[in-house]
Amino acid sequence: xxxxxxxxxxxxxxxxxxxxxxxxxxxxxxxxxxxxxxxxxxxxxxxxxxxxxxxxxxxxxxxxxxxxxxxxxxxxxxxxxxxxxxxxxxxxxxxxxxxxxxxxxxxxxxxxxxx
Amino acid sequence: xxxxxxxxxxxxxxxxxxxxxxxxxxxxxxxxxxxxxxxxxxxxxxxxxxxxxxxxxxxxxxxxxxxxxxxxxxxxxxxxxxxxxxxxxxxxxxxxxxxxxxxxxxxxxxxxx
Numbered sequence: 001x002x003x004x005x006x007x008x009x010x011x012x013x014x015x016x017x018x019x020x021x022x023x024x025x026x027x028x029x030x031x032x033x034x035x036x037x038x039x040x041x042x043x044x045x046x047x048x049x050x051x052x053x054x055x056x057x058x059x060x061x062x063x064x065x066x067x068x069x070x071x072x073x074x075x076x077x078x079x080x081x082x083x084x085x086x087x088x089x090x091x092x093x094x095x096x097x098x099x100x101x102x103x104x105x106x107x108x109x110x111x112x113x114x115x
Numbered sequence: 116x117x118x119x120x121x122x123x124x125x126x127x128x129x130x131x132x133x134x135x136x137x138x139x140x141x142x143x144x145x146x147x148x149x150x151x152x153x154x155x156x157x158x159x160x161x162x163x164x165x166x167x168x169x170x171x172x173x174x175x176x177x178x179x180x181x182x183x184x185x186x187x188x189x190x191x192x193x194x195x196x197x198x199x200x201x202x203x204x205x206x207x208x209x210x211x212x213x214x215x216x217x218x219x220x221x222x223x224x225x226x227x228x
Contacts, residue, residue: 004158045215056215090159092158101147101166102208102214103149103164106160107158109157
């Protein structure tokens with residue numbers, strides 16, 4: 001099976017712009033989660049989508065949004081970019097409708113640099 | 116709330132040395148515990164997991180035992196290789212409420228030849 005893919009791999013934007021990142025989960029996986037990884041804050045959960053519905057949400061401002069399509073592909077959008085949004089954005093997919101032992105499968109990430 | 120505490124890095128070892136990376140957790144109920152590894156330029160990948168007390172997860176020579184009495188899940192390997200150089204993340208997924216994993220800050224491992 002193909003793994004989780006994320007596009008683009010690298011992005012450079014300027015403050016105030018908006019950006020859309022894309023994630024294609026492993027075939028058959030219906031849950032997609034997004035994380036922000038920075039050296040200072042580590043790995044922080046953004047949100048999770050399951051069957052096109054946002055099921056869980058982390059503590060990020062409303063500038064961060066996402067959606068999931070019927071084929072389980074997901075996008076996240078960041079509007080009005082700030083310098084502090086520079087990070088590696090990771091997408092992860094899992095197969096079930098929820099469960100504590102479920103493994104998350106991560107993509108390689110999109111590295112966003114905001115100038 | 117749930118939390119995971121890992122030892123600070125970087126951990127620097129010579130090839131064939133013994134590795135221990137400490138991880139302790141705070142959670143309600145009976146969480147599942149995980150170790151993920153992130154190689155340079157890549158996303159995280161599952162290394163091993165344990166879903167109940169006293170379970171031992173193992174993979175690629177790495178082991179960790181779920182110790183409920185000490186709320187710990189320390190990662191060990193008997194003989195590390197240069198190729199093990201990476202960042203290691205301990206994580207838990209709680210049994211009540213949201214099952215979204217909580218990750219530790221990560222521990223960087225550097226193995227010298």
